[in-house]
Amino acid sequence: MTARIRVDPIACSGHGLCAELLPERIELDEWGYPIVDGEPIPPDLLAHAREAAAACPKLALRLTAERRA
Amino acid sequence: MSLPRLLAGVRDDRPLSLAEHLAIHGSAPAAGPELFDALDDAGLRGRGGASFPTGVKLRSVAARRGSKTVLVNGAEGEPMSSKDRVLLRCAPHLVLDGALAAAAAVGARAVVVAVPRDAPRALDALHGAVAERPDARHVTIAPVPVAYLAGEETALIRYLDGASLKPTTSPPLPFERGLRRRPTLVQNPETLAHLALILRHGSDWFREVGTLGHPGSAMVTVCGAVERPGVQEIALGSPLDNVLLHAGGPSDHLRAVLVGGFHGTWIPPAALPTVTLDDEGLAWHGASLAAGVVVALDVAACPVQEVAQTMAWLEGQSAHQCGPCSNGLPAIAGELARVAAGYDDGHGLARIERWGGLVARRGACRLPDGAVRFLRSALEVFPLEFAEHARRGPCRACARPLTLSVPASFSTVAA
Numbered sequence: 019m020t021a022r023i024r025v026d027p028i029a030c031s032g033h034g035l036c037a038e039l040l041p042e043r044i045e046l047d048e049w050g051y052p053i054v055d056g057e058p059i060p061p062d063l064l065a066h067a068r069e070a071a072a073a074c075p076k077l078a079l080r081l082t083a084e085r086r087a
Numbered sequence: 088m089s090l091p092r093l094l095a096g097v098r099d100d101r102p103l104s105l106a107e108h109l110a111i112h113g114s115a116p117a118a119g120p121e122l123f124d125a126l127d128d129a130g131l132r133g134r135g136g137a138s139f140p141t142g143v144k145l146r147s148v149a150a151r152r153g154s155k156t157v158l159v160n161g162a163e164g165e166p167m168s169s170k171d172r173v174l175l176r177c178a179p180h181l182v183l184d185g186a187l188a189a190a191a192a193v194g195a196r197a198v199v200v201a202v203p204r205d206a207p208r209a210l211d212a213l214h215g216a217v218a219e220r221p222d223a224r225h226v227t228i229a230p231v232p233v234a235y236l237a238g239e240e241t242a243l244i245r246y247l248d249g250a251s252l253k254p255t256t257s258p259p260l261p262f263e264r265g266l267r268r269r270p271t272l273v274q275n276p277e278t279l280a281h282l283a284l285i286l287r288h289g290s291d292w293f294r295e296v297g298t299l300g301h302p303g304s305a306m307v308t309v310c311g312a313v314e315r316p317g318v319q320e321i322a323l324g325s326p327l328d329n330v331l332l333h334a335g336g337p338s339d340h341l342r343a344v345l346v347g348g349f350h351g352t353w354i355p356p357a358a359l360p361t362v363t364l365d366d367e368g369l370a371w372h373g374a375s376l377a378a379g380v381v382v383a384l385d386v387a388a389c390p391v392q393e394v395a396q397t398m399a400w401l402e403g404q405s406a407h408q409c410g411p412c413s414n415g416l417p418a419i420a421g422e423l424a425r426v427a428a429g430y431d432d433g434h435g436l437a438r439i440e441r442w443g444g445l446v447a448r449r450g451a452c453r454l455p456d457g458a459v460r461f462l463r464s465a466l467e468v469f470p471l472e473f474a475e476h477a478r479r480g481p482c483r484a485c486a487r488p489l490t491l492s493v494p495a496s497f498s499t500v501a502a
Contacts, residue, residue, distance in 0.1 A: 026256045027409035028451045047445050051410035 020058045021083050023067055029078035036079050039070035052079070090296065091320040092304050093280045097177035102212035105219040108180035115286050118188035120149065122282075128290035130302040131282065135160055135238065135275030136350070136377040138366055141282065144272065147262045148193045151270035155195035158247075158266055159186050161202045161209070161276045162231050164238030165348040166493040168380045170306035171276045173318045175202060175209035178280065179216035185279025187222055188286050193272055198226045200276075201243055205233045205496035233496045235349070235404035238378075239452050240273045242406070253406040254452035275378075277306050297323035301365035305379055309334040311490045312341060312385035323376075327354070327362040331383060339385035343468055346372075348380035349397055349491070350457025353390075353468040373464065382491060389484035391476045393491045394465040395423040400493060401458045411455035415446035419462065426473060429480020436473055440466065 023043065032050040042063055044052045059067045059081070071079045096111040097103060103111070126142030133139045148155055159182065163171040175182060186198045202209050210230060217223040232252055236242040239254050244265050246252040265271020274282075281303060285293050294302040301323045307330065310316040314335025321330055327344065331337060343353045346364070352374035354362055362368065366375050384390065399420040405412035419442050426435045443459040450456070466473060476482065 025449075026451075027411070027449060028254075028256050030410065032410060047410065047414075049410060049414035051414065051449075053445075053449070 019083050021064060021067065021081055022056060022058055023054050023071065024056070024080045024082055025052055025054055026076075026078045026080065029076045030074075031076055031078075033075050035073045035075070036070040039073055040066050043067070044070070090304055090322060092284055092296070093174060093178060093181060093277065093306065094320045099177075102176055102179050102215060105180055105216070108178070112181065112184075112284070113287060115184050115188060115283060118191045118286055120192060122188065122192040122286060123149070125285055125290050126282065129281075129285045129293040130290075130300075131278065131285060131293065132301070132366075133275055134277040134281070134305060134379065136165070138375060138377075141274070141278055144262065144274070145189060145193055148195070148270050148272040151262065153269060154197075155193060155270045155272065156197045156199060156266045157186050157190045157193070157195045158240075158244065158261070158271050158273045159198065159200040159276055159279060160238065160240060160243060160273050161200060162237035162243055163203055163206075163378075164235045165350075165378045165380055166235070166497060167310050167348055167382060167491070168308045168378050170308050170318045170379055172203065172206040172209040174276055174280060174306060175200075176206070176212045179209075179212040180220070181280040181283050182276045183213075183216055183220070183223055183226065184283035184286075185276075185281070186226070186274075189272060189274060189279060189282060190225075195272060196225055197266075198223075199229055199247065199266065200226065201229050201231045201237070201247065203233045203237065203496075204230045205494065233494070235401065235497075236406060236452075236454065239454065241452065244271065244273075251406075253408055254450075254454075256451045298363075298365045298367065300367040301376075305364070305376065307364065307376075307379035307381055309381045309383075311345075311382040312338045312388075313383050314338050321364060323365040324363050324368060326360075327364055327381070328360055330364060330381060337383055337385070339387060342384045342386045342388060342390060345380075345382040345384065345461075345491070346374045347377035348382075349401060350453075350461055351377060351380065351382075352460065352464040355468050384490050387484055388487060388490050389472070389482055390465060390469040391427050391472050391482075392485045392487075393489055394462065394469075395420070395427040396489055397491045398423050398458060398462055401454065401461075404497075405454050409450040409455075411446040411450040415442050416455055416458060418442055419446070419459075423462075426477045427481065427485070429476060429478070431477035433477075435477055436466070 131141040241255040402416040402420040
């Protein structure tokens, strides 16, 4: 299982909570919108990533798990 | 059979009738799943801009369950492109052949053809063609807004489903959830016309023209500083010089040629003799054929003004839904206008570069990505011109009518 974070760019309105909760993997551009790299989230950050996804007021941040064959 | 293929026997004053169409191309055999292999072998790739393998797309729709739809995306949102409307108004039966064959092969019942509202001849030709053939009962013709985003498949689907012309977040892609939430095969009219001929003549025939990597012929729109602007059917891999010559040749010395339209790449004059129009040949120059728009810019034009105005226009055509189009593109367009006018604080071009990097691949659709590709290529090819404007303000050519022009029928805001 590999977990990644994805931003729904239409839903996102740049609140920026995600970058506060997961600064290791999310930074904000100069307008306050998240920049995510799409790389897998390591296990020790999973809890923070879940928290960031749950905190998004627009539900624009998703933690996706994909099974690797 | 040599060129033209798609435009064989066409007339400028009216569309080919069904009888004329059949006399030129013969009748098409019934299409089934074996068409997928033929398309793979032919190497046909989509001609709407993304150059996606057609066989792969058909298979992915065929594999879905439930009722499916074929959407012919003839919206032609690229402002300087007219190849799709020319094809639709001259050879509507060829496009319908392809659409109906694709529908049969993927198991779709409904076919929807989207045509821009400002293309009455294409609309009339299609209506006439549908009325002429009994196999086209499930074909609907949908006039759509004249707007850049009309060509964006998720925006087009949302519009046709009764909402606004704005892209949606993908996934799901149209092959998973498209028109009326059903799996939808979205294809450009030209792609389907090629498909109709591959069905008749096979993949080896298709490959008799074009390059190994990018086989077949292609419709291109050649415009700007050429003597006879218009649509041509070329063999892929044709030298750009030849294509310009077929359009009557440059009407003046050229400063650059834009390949790929408003999302395209600028080719400087020194590189022109080495450019061939196929995706592999163009990749050497960081370009791709996209929807086949070739614009010649003459030496008397001001590239800074052309680029600044085009970026402002693209920003205006965006749906302003995502960060890149609500923040990045407006900021870039504003800064470009200041640079072009000479109101620069000395850091404008650096800001534009930085913002360009922030915008790409972060929106729901590819409008911002294409806009910055066009912009960055311009900054690379015209560095002196941009620096000159930033320092000294407008040049004498700034007031000249733009070469990168947009038909008046375009909606100013996405409808």
